[in-house]
Amino acid sequence: xxxxxxxxxxxxxxxxxxxxxxxxxxxxxxxxxxxxxxxxxxxxxxxxxxxxxxxxxxxxxxxxxxxxxxxxxxxxxxxxxxxxxxxxxxxxxxxxxxxxxxxxxxxxxxxxxxxxxxxxxxxxxxxxxxxxxxxxxxxxxxxxxxxxxxxxxxxxxxxxxxxxxxxxxxxxxxxxxxxxxxxxxxxxxxxxxxxxxxxxxxxxxxxxxxxxxxxxxxxxxxxxxxxxxxxxxxxxxxxxxxxxxxxxxxxxxxxxxxxxxxxxxxxxxxxxxxxxxxxxxxxxxxxxxxxxxxxxxxxxxxxxxxxxxxxxxxxxxxxxxxxxxxxxxxxxxxxxxxxxxxxxxxxxxxxxxxxxxxxxxxxxxxxxxxxxxxxxxxxxxxxxxxxxxxxxxxxxxxxxxxxxxxxxxxxxxxxxxxxxxxxxxxxxxxxxxxxxxxxxxxxxxxxxxxxxxxxxxxxxxxxxxxxxxxxxxxxxxxxxxxxxxxxxxxxxxxxxxxxxxxxxxxxxxxxxxxxxxxxxxxxxxxxxxxxxxxxxxxxxxxxxxxxx
Amino acid sequence: xxxxxxxxxxxxxxxxxxxxxxxxxxxxxxxxxxxxxxxxxxxxxxxxxxxxxxxxxxxxxxxxxxxxxxxxxxxxxxxxxxxxxxxxxxxxxxxxxxxxxxxxxxxxxxxxxxxxxxxxxxxxxxxxxxxxxxxxxxxxxxxxxxxxxxxxxxxx
Numbered sequence: 001x002x003x004x005x006x007x008x009x010x011x012x013x014x015x016x017x018x019x020x021x022x023x024x025x026x027x028x029x030x031x032x033x034x035x036x037x038x039x040x041x042x043x044x045x046x047x048x049x050x051x052x053x054x055x056x057x058x059x060x061x062x063x064x065x066x067x068x069x070x071x072x073x074x075x076x077x078x079x080x081x082x083x084x085x086x087x088x089x090x091x092x093x094x095x096x097x098x099x100x101x102x103x104x105x106x107x108x109x110x111x112x113x114x115x116x117x118x119x120x121x122x123x124x125x126x127x128x129x130x131x132x133x134x135x136x137x138x139x140x141x142x143x144x145x146x147x148x149x150x151x152x153x154x155x156x157x158x159x160x161x162x163x164x165x166x167x168x169x170x171x172x173x174x175x176x177x178x179x180x181x182x183x184x185x186x187x188x189x190x191x192x193x194x195x196x197x198x199x200x201x202x203x204x205x206x207x208x209x210x211x212x213x214x215x216x217x218x219x220x221x222x223x224x225x226x227x228x229x230x231x232x233x234x235x236x237x238x239x240x241x242x243x244x245x246x247x248x249x250x251x252x253x254x255x256x257x258x259x260x261x262x263x264x265x266x267x268x269x270x271x272x273x274x275x276x277x278x279x280x281x282x283x284x285x286x287x288x289x290x291x292x293x294x295x296x297x298x299x300x301x302x303x304x305x306x307x308x309x310x311x312x313x314x315x316x317x318x319x320x321x322x323x324x325x326x327x328x329x330x331x332x333x334x335x336x337x338x339x340x341x342x343x344x345x346x347x348x349x350x351x352x353x354x355x356x357x358x359x360x361x362x363x364x365x366x367x368x369x370x371x372x373x374x375x376x377x378x379x380x381x382x383x384x385x386x387x388x389x390x391x392x393x394x395x396x397x398x399x400x401x402x403x404x405x406x407x408x409x410x411x412x413x414x415x416x417x418x419x420x421x422x423x424x425x426x427x428x429x430x431x432x433x434x435x436x437x438x439x440x441x442x443x444x445x446x447x448x449x450x451x452x453x454x455x456x457x458x459x460x461x462x463x464x465x466x467x468x469x470x471x472x473x474x475x476x477x478x479x480x481x482x483x484x485x486x487x488x489x490x491x492x493x494x495x496x497x498x499x500x501x502x503x504x505x506x507x508x509x510x511x512x513x514x515x516x517x518x519x520x521x522x523x524x525x526x527x528x529x530x531x532x533x534x535x536x537x538x539x540x541x542x543x544x545x546x547x548x
Numbered sequence: 549x550x551x552x553x554x555x556x557x558x559x560x561x562x563x564x565x566x567x568x569x570x571x572x573x574x575x576x577x578x579x580x581x582x583x584x585x586x587x588x589x590x591x592x593x594x595x596x597x598x599x600x601x602x603x604x605x606x607x608x609x610x611x612x613x614x615x616x617x618x619x620x621x622x623x624x625x626x627x628x629x630x631x632x633x634x635x636x637x638x639x640x641x642x643x644x645x646x647x648x649x650x651x652x653x654x655x656x657x658x659x660x661x662x663x664x665x666x667x668x669x670x671x672x673x674x675x676x677x678x679x680x681x682x683x684x685x686x687x688x689x690x691x692x693x694x695x696x697x698x699x700x701x702x703x704x
Contacts, residue, residue, distance in 0.1 A: 053692050121689050125650050127666060128691070210650065210666045253551065274585045275661060277668035281587040285574060292566045299562040303555050358573045359585050362661045366652045366687035435656030437687035441695040448700070450656045450683040539591035539667025545649050547624050547691025 007493060011081035012397035014095055016483075018074025019394065021103060022067050023479055026383075029062035030472035037424070037465035041458035042442055052441040053119050053548065060122030061113065064224075064378070065141065066106050071386050072231045073098070073148045076175045078393055079234070080152055082493050083169040084159040091151040091158075098148030105140030108133055119548035121439065123217065124197070126208045129544025132201040139193050142186050149179040160510075167505045170251055171238055171495060177258040178230040180512065181223055184266060184519060188219035200544060207541025211278045212534050218269035219527065226265040226294075228378050230258065232385040235338055236305050239389070242494035243334050246312040249304045251498050255509050257297040257304075263519050264294040267526030271356040275365050283530045284358065290526060291356040298349060305342065333410035334402075334494070337388030340418045341381040348376035351429070366439075369432025372425040380421045384414055387475060392491055395482045401489035406478055413478065416471035424464025431457035582673040586662040594666035597621060597647040608632060608640075616640045620699075622651040622664050624691045627684055627699035634703050639675045652688035655701065663688065676703045 007015065032055045038044045039052050046052060077095055081087055087095065112118040117131035124130060124138075156172045192213045200208045237254045241247055248254065270287035273279060313324020329335045351373040354360055364370060391410050395402050402410075436443055436454040443458065445451040508514060577584040597603050598621065606619040606628050618640050621628045634640060644653050644664050651664040655674075662670045676682075686697035 051692055053689065053694070056689075119692065125688075128649050128689075211668070214650075214665065250550070250552070253555070273663070275670075276663040276665055277586065277588040277590075277670040278665065279587060280589070281577070281584045284585060284587065285577065288573075289570060292570055295566060296559065296563060299559060300555070303552075303558050307552070307555070353569070357569065359577050359583055360573060361585060362659045365661050365663075366654065435654065435658075435683075435685075437652070437654065437656075437685055439689045439694070440687075441692075443695065445683055445685060445698045448683045448698070449681060537589075537591065540593045540595065542594050542649075542666040545624070545691070547649065547693070 005082070005493070006490075007078045007081045007397055008086035010092060011077060011087050014087075014092060014099070015074040015078040015081075015393070016397055017099055018070045018077070019390065021106065022071040022074065023390075023476060025062040025067040025070070027472060027476050029059045029067065030469050032056075032059040032062075034462075034465040034469040037458070037462040039441060040443065041455070041462040042444070043459075043462055051116070051119060051548065053121065053439075054113060054116060056439060057119055057121050058110070058113050061109060064122055065138075068228050068378070068382070069141070069145060070102065071390075072178070072227070073102075073145065075231055075386070075389065075393070076152055076178065077148070078397065078493070079171045079495075080155050080175055083171040083495055084155055087151065087155055088158060091155045094147045094151035094154070098144045098146070098151065101144030101147065102141050103144075105137045105142075105144060107137075108140065109137030112137065116548065123221070125217075126197065126200070126210050126213045127542035127545050129201055129546055132198055135193050135197045135201055139190070139198070142190055142193075145182065145186070149183060152176060152179050167251075168510060169495075170248065170254065170498075171234065173255055173510070174230065174234045174238070174258050176512070177262055178227065178234070180516060181230065181262055181265060182227050184262075184516070184523075185220050185223035185227060188216040188269075189221075192216035207543055209535070209538050210542050211276070212531070212538070214273060214276070215269065215279075215527075215531060215534060218272040219266065219523075220269075221272060222269045223265040225374075225378065226261050228382045230261060232338070232341065232382045233257070233301055235385050235389050236301065236342065238496050239494050240305070240335065240338060241308050241312075241496035243332065244308065244312045244329065246308060246315065246496075247499035248496040249308045249311070249499065252505055252509070253300060253304060255505065257300045259509065259515050260297040260300075261294065262515050263522060264290060264297075266519060267522045268294060268356075270526075270530075271361070274358060274361040278534060279530055280533070283526070287526055288356060288358045290522070292353070295349070295353065298345075331407075331411070333407050333414060334388055334392050336411050337391070337414040338385040340414055341384035341388070344376050344380035344384070344418070344421070348373065348381055351376065364432055366437060367432035368428045368436045368438045371438045372428025372432060375421060375425045375428065379425070380418065384417060387414065387417070390479060391482065393493065394479055395486055395491040396493045398483050398486075399488055399490070400482060400486040401491045402482065403486055406482060406486065409474065409478055413471050413474040416467055416474070420464045420467030420471055422464070424461045424468065427457040427460035427464065586670050586672045588668065588670045590669045591667055592645055592669055594645075594647070597645055602643065603645055608634065611641075614638055617643060619643045620653070621645065621647055622653065622686065622697075623647045624649060624651075625686070625693035625697035627686075627697070630699035632684075632699065632701045634676050634701060636679050636703050637675065637677060639673060641671055641673045643669060643671050645669045649690050650688050651686045651690050651697070654685050654687040656683045656685060658682070661687070679703045 112134040118134035120128045120130045268291040313327035316327040318324040602619045646664045682701040684699040
């Protein structure tokens with residue numbers, strides 16, 4: 001058992017700084033989200049100085065890029081400090097440099113959105129052309145994460161050097177896997193931003209290869225979702241067993257699942273480009289197959305977690321096939337919030353399989369079904385897991401406790417979130433099947449009869465959005481309470497211990513060079529020929545357009 | 549590495565199901581006509597779309613007994629042409645490109661859905677069996693008038 005039980009004071013400060021940016025982002029983005037649903041359902045119209053698509057850009061950037069990235073690095077730094085010991089002075093400095101670069105990048109990008117120089121949505125598809133400062137802001141954000149990620153990797157290396165022959169803490173292992181995934185994934189977006197968008201937006205080159213930029217973006221865009229998901233899986237694998245009062249089901253299978261994510265999450269980006277010209281249908285299908293392969297580690301995760309729950313329930317004396325379900329800690333927000341998130345991943349994952357199913361993608365591509373899909377996966381599964389963790393990690397860092405009352409309010413907040421999302425995401429899914437497009441200010445289309453059937457769903461989205469904003473306000477209130485006003489004390493940072501049946505980890509599992517090597521091999525296999533083709537047989541490039 | 553017996557069963561069932569799904573969509577995509585996702589490879593100069601055939605003369609053209617070609621140019625925020633009439637039961641090859649940014653070509657309520665990226669021509673073939681008024685819309689953000697970009701297709 002580890003002797004270090006607390007995140008050190010200095011590391012706590014570091015984490016907290018990340019969380020503050022994350023919480024501010026979620027509050028603002030939540031408000032924007034509600035306004036969007038109200039505009040789409042034509043319940044309100046925006047004043048002339050705000051544009052719908054500007055709000056939509058801000059919502060996407062703040063939720064998908066800022067909230068997630070800051071929360072994740074805050075969480076990783078805290079967990080590394082808790083499981084491998086206080087960060088070394090050098091590693092903490094790297095993490096702080098990372099934090100400031102990320103923050104400066106965020107402020108720069110946000111400023112460009114506010115002044116109307118970057119109404120390009122968070123996917124910033126060329127040839128819509130934002131101000132160069134927007135792309136520089138995004139680049140700084142990513143460069144910042146490289147410092148933060150190096151801090152995690154160096155800290156892990158130091159632990160291994162200090163503990164020769166021992167298996168690394170599961171948290172540190174998974175943190176490194178997450179960082180490795182992020183490093184390999186961001187190569188695509190860094191190349192396109194540095195070598196395509198920035199020179200083009202400054203006017204150093206006149207045109208841009210649009211298909212190449214989209215391909216590089218989605219090479220990054222899909223592993224990005226695993227970058228969000230892996231820290232949630234860390235909470236489920238490592239923290240939930242401890243919260244339940246049991247042990248980790250299988251250490252080696254958990255590590256294997258993470259390795260599989262590193263191998264398989266990259267060569268799959270074409271499933272976002274299935275309906276695009278310029279990519280051969282055979283290569284699309286190869287990436288569809290690889291996309292299906294990356295479902296396997298999620299099946300492993302589902303098994304391990306439900307096995308943990310059932311074993312715990314039975315140890316507590318449950319009877320019958322499903323009796324264990326009643327024995328779970330339904331009054332503990334640290335369990336309930338992530339658990340709801342986990343449940344949302346069942347329809348979320350199934351929807352993802354539909355989206356990636358080659359020609360089946362035609363039914364839902366760019367309809368609001370897709371928006372409904374990722375509000376289930378990242379907006380519920382990942383978000384509720386992070387919310388559940390923040391209820392214990394914030395008081396832990398701040399030397400306070402999660403009181404009974406805050407715990408019950410937290411459960412109330414999580415349930416509100418789930419209900420709001422069920423209504424909003426449900427309406428998005430159903431009307432998406434009818435053709436209702438995503439990313440669209442109003443969908444009346446001059447009263448066309450096909451579009452008239454979508455109105456009721458738009459109103460349902462506004463109802464769901466309202467409930468969600470109430471949930472967010474309650475959440476932020478609770479976080480402020482836990483950070484500044486809750487009674488002083490020690491809140492546990494739960495880290496599960498291994499069950500005895502766990503054997504020693506095969507050494508190859510910690511040989512990162514092997515896994516990164518195979519991952520690069522798969523990337524080269526899935527992308528080389530299509531990308532060479534895209535460059536060699538490229539059409540004349542596109543000049544920039546500023547249609548806002 | 550130890551794997552629980554039930555976990556093996558679970559993973560085998562899951563993997564077999566995934567393979568069954570893949571086989572089904574793969575067979576349909578590669579053995580039936582017009583079922584694979586639109587993946588046209590033909591290129592065009594995105595700055596000369598309006599001078600390049602067939603986009604210099606967009607619209608519906610009969611090419612066979614019950615076969616048509618429908619050429620459409622997408623631009624922020626319009627489809628050219630934006631009112632189209634098609635005889636019921638006609639098999640129509642829809643040929644599209646963009647003169648500016650990325651657009652999405654969707655006929656709401658059908659499986660006609662394709663990305664229209666600058667520099668490329670994209671196509672899909674669809675048979676209009678049901679009469680009525682269809683809504684064509686742009687489903688990719690293309691600027692602040694994006695929600696105004698639509699056209700009407702009448703099957704008579």
